[in-house]
Amino acid sequence: MTTTTEARRPAAPPAARTNKTQRHSGRGRALVPAHVLAWLYALLLVIPLYYVVVSAFKTNGDIFAHPFALPTSISFDNFSTAWSRANLGTALANSVLITGTSAVLTLALAVPAAYGLARARGRLGTAVERLFSLGFLIPGFAALVPTVLLAIAVGLFQTRIFVILFMPATALPLSVILLTQFMRTVPPELEESATLDGASRWVVLRHIYLPIAMPGIATVTILNLLNFWNEYLFTLILGGPSPSVRTVQVALPTLVSQTSTDYGVLAAGTLVTLVPVYVAYILLSRQMEDALLQGAVKS
Amino acid sequence: MRKTRSMIGAALVTGLVVPLAACGSGGGGSDDNTLTVQSVWTKGTAEGDALSKVIDQFTDETGAKVEWLDTGESLSDVYETSVAGGSEADLVLSNYAEKTVDWVKNGAVVPMDSYLKDWGLSDSIKGSAVDEWKDSDGKLVGLPFSGFLWPVWYNTDLLKKAGVDGIPATTDDLIAAAGKLRAAGIEPMAVGGNDWSGQKVFLQIAQSYADADTARETFTKGGFCAQPDIMKGIKLFTKLRDGGVFVDDAQGYSADATNAEYFNGKAAIVSAGSWAFGSDDLTPELAASTTLSGFPDPSDGGAYDKPTAYNGYTGVGVMLSPNGEKKADLAEKFVKLLYSSETVGDFVSTANLVPAATTGDDAKINNPLLEQGVNDLDSRVDYAVMPDASVPGAVADPMIRATSLAYSPGHDAASICKSIDDAYASVG
Numbered sequence: 001m002t003t004t005t006e007a008r009r010p011a012a013p014p015a016a017r018t019n020k021t022q023r024h025s026g027r028g029r030a031l032v033p034a035h036v037l038a039w040l041y042a043l044l045l046v047i048p049l050y051y052v053v054v055s056a057f058k059t060n061g062d063i064f065a066h067p068f069a070l071p072t073s074i075s076f077d078n079f080s081t082a083w084s085r086a087n088l089g090t091a092l093a094n095s096v097l098i099t100g101t102s103a104v105l106t107l108a109l110a111v112p113a114a115y116g117l118a119r120a121r122g123r124l125g126t127a128v129e130r131l132f133s134l135g136f137l138i139p140g141f142a143a144l145v146p147t148v149l150l151a152i153a154v155g156l157f158q159t160r161i162f163v164i165l166f167m168p169a170t171a172l173p174l175s176v177i178l179l180t181q182f183m184r185t186v187p188p189e190l191e192e193s194a195t196l197d198g199a200s201r202w203v204v205l206r207h208i209y210l211p212i213a214m215p216g217i218a219t220v221t222i223l224n225l226l227n228f229w230n231e232y233l234f235t236l237i238l239g240g241p242s243p244s245v246r247t248v249q250v251a252l253p254t255l256v257s258q259t260s261t262d263y264g265v266l267a268a269g270t271l272v273t274l275v276p277v278y279v280a281y282i283l284l285s286r287q288m289e290d291a292l293l294q295g296a297v298k299s
Numbered sequence: 300m301r302k303t304r305s306m307i308g309a310a311l312v313t314g315l316v317v318p319l320a321a322c323g324s325g326g327g328g329s330d331d332n333t334l335t336v337q338s339v340w341t342k343g344t345a346e347g348d349a350l351s352k353v354i355d356q357f358t359d360e361t362g363a364k365v366e367w368l369d370t371g372e373s374l375s376d377v378y379e380t381s382v383a384g385g386s387e388a389d390l391v392l393s394n395y396a397e398k399t400v401d402w403v404k405n406g407a408v409v410p411m412d413s414y415l416k417d418w419g420l421s422d423s424i425k426g427s428a429v430d431e432w433k434d435s436d437g438k439l440v441g442l443p444f445s446g447f448l449w450p451v452w453y454n455t456d457l458l459k460k461a462g463v464d465g466i467p468a469t470t471d472d473l474i475a476a477a478g479k480l481r482a483a484g485i486e487p488m489a490v491g492g493n494d495w496s497g498q499k500v501f502l503q504i505a506q507s508y509a510d511a512d513t514a515r516e517t518f519t520k521g522g523f524c525a526q527p528d529i530m531k532g533i534k535l536f537t538k539l540r541d542g543g544v545f546v547d548d549a550q551g552y553s554a555d556a557t558n559a560e561y562f563n564g565k566a567a568i569v570s571a572g573s574w575a576f577g578s579d580d581l582t583p584e585l586a587a588s589t590t591l592s593g594f595p596d597p598s599d600g601g602a603y604d605k606p607t608a609y610n611g612y613t614g615v616g617v618m619l620s621p622n623g624e625k626k627a628d629l630a631e632k633f634v635k636l637l638y639s640s641e642t643v644g645d646f647v648s649t650a651n652l653v654p655a656a657t658t659g660d661d662a663k664i665n666n667p668l669l670e671q672g673v674n675d676l677d678s679r680v681d682y683a684v685m686p687d688a689s690v691p692g693a694v695a696d697p698m699i700r701a702t703s704l705a706y707s708p709g710h711d712a713a714s715i716c717k718s719i720d721d722a723y724a725s726v727g
Contacts, residue, residue, distance in 0.1 A: 059580065060579070060580050064559030065565075081343060085341065085344075236376070241381070243367075243368070253372060260578060261555055
């Protein structure tokens with residue numbers, strides 16, 4: 001396509017070509033600071049990751065003596081020690097269960113709610129949407145004590161089920177608001193014609209709204225997965241310390257000792273907990289980037 | 300950040316939920332034939348491995364199950380919130396410091412005074428150790444199990460290399476030694492100005508001119524600026540700091556980083572507890588060249604005749620929860636097994652633990668530094684007042700932030716004592 005356009009275009013005179021080259025060159029020079037800043041930013045992100053990776057193969061002595069040096073040998077002893085000491089296998093299973101179930105539950109509640117709000121025309125819809133927005137105003141700590149009391153009252157304190165029920169409650173405001181905005185981009189005419197063809201509300205949601213809002217759903221999913229996976233305070237307090245219930249984020253600090261922490265083992269354990277998050281991001285990143293791109297084009 | 304969040308969260312839950320939960324909440328977490336043991340010792344550590352053997356033996360002998368919650372450093376936060384839900388562990392193995400100091404007062408654990416006698420352990424535990432576990436109301440918070448020695452370690456090879464003859468006896472000697480060490484490219488004293496370890500060193504120096512009662516009272520109530528002997532000690536601290544005794548940027552060091560400086564041979568002196576005797580990073584050569592002693596006396600005469608070190612029995616003790624009280628028979632069997640001479644001996648020989656139990660007096664010591672500490676330290680040092688039992692639990696964290704400032708150059712004694720007094724004032 002580009003070639004055809006270029007072929008039809010009359011050749012630029014030499015002076016114009018020179019100007020264009022100068023313009024490109026000037027633009028290139030103008031972009032140098034941006035490139036430098038971008039690389040610096042990338043470096044800032046990579047340095048801590050590099051530090052954790054190399055530390056996972058070192059002893060405490062090496063970590064403190066040569067923090068950024070490459071390990072002198074590659075041994076996976078720190079990984080196996082972290083795995084057994086923190087019971088990471090069970091903890092990973094708990095994290096996957098809690099994170100996955102909570103994410104599914106959040107979508108199951110947020111998608112219909114967002115669909116309803118996106119199509120609502122009356123004041124009630126606006127009021128409900130604002131109600132969801134109010135969820136942002138509640139600080140986490142403010143919810144902690146009532147939540148603990150609630151868990152105790154319903155007899156679900158220090159259980160996985162309460163954590164699974166609690167997580168979606170924290171994620172719903174953002175999920176609903178984001179998905180509502182995505183669903184508003186669906187032309188009403190599509191829904192009207194489908195309805196005229198006899199499609200039910202469910203069919204409209206399933207076959208029209210969901211495919212179009214898929215980048216938004218992916219974005220919400222990945223944000224929720226990251227939040228649920230990394231959640232520490234609430235899972236520590238609401239889930240409790242039992243090795244059979246605790247998540248990786250609660251299990252990992254058991255590798256920390258006030259008097260003598262083995263930082264190589266801790267770094268190895270940290271890497272193990274990062275892998276599932278990284279995999280989830282890889283799987284959903286394309287959809288998330290599409291969503292961001294959509295937002296950029298619209299704006 | 301995470302720790303701060305969890306501390307604030309736990310404080311919120313403890314402050315607001317525990318009183319409400321006390322009005323009536325669900326029953327205990329485990330059945331009558333299961334004992335839940337929560338410990339600061341975690342699996343895979345030497346102490347954790349020794350505890351694991353006790354648990355296995357207990358199950359073999361009684362048929363009862365043990366659910367082991369190895370919560371490590373988050374123990375107090377997790378335990379307190381579990382109390383709120385009525386699902387706390389039956390037995391808690393933790394140290395007596397900061398939050399645990401108030402646990403009998405706020406009903407998180409039951410007093411152990413009667414159990415000490417009823418379980419026949421009065422003669423099995425050293426009386427001085429029992430005294431350290433009594434709160435300000437005189438109630439026994441827990442049964443002391445392990446103690447600690449907290450000497451100053453001197454690498455005699457590095458001292459010799461720098462031309463320092465012998466262990467510095469006075470603070471002036473120490474400043475002179477620091478100069479020689481620095482000239483030889485060796486860091487003098489590694490100290491963890493960023494955490495609890497630096498706080499202990501600071502308070503050790505601050506009480507150099509104060510008798511034990513004065514130090515204890517000041518640590519308990521605050522008023523550092525108003526106490527002349529303590530102020531004299533703080534001025535001594537600033538003199539040592541400005542004299543180059545501590546590693547550069549000491550305010551950024553943690554306990555682990557401090558130990559690593561010593562273990563790597565970069566620093567010649569460190570203040571570290573007996574828990575570090577068994578460190579994997581401590582080579583036999585370094586252990587052989589290490590002399591355990593105390594922090595030098597002030598050159599103008601202090602409150603102690605000999606250099607000072609810390610010791611105590613607030614390391615780890617056994618606490619009984621309200622849930623555990625309902626299973627007192629089962630708890631008794633477990634605790635008696637824990638204090639048996641075989642078990643204590645195993646903790647001493649494999650985990651280098653300083654026993655609070657008299658049953659451990661004849662235990663075989665395998666670690667050369669523990670042997671040196673147990674056999675020689677008493678003759679070399681006087682023991683200063685250990686702050687943990689005196690500093691109120693709520694003050695501990697803000698106080699550590701205040702003492703961190705003390706290690707930063709430019710802070711004089713007046714500003715240091717003010718920031719510590721502010722820490723006491725901030726918690727009422």
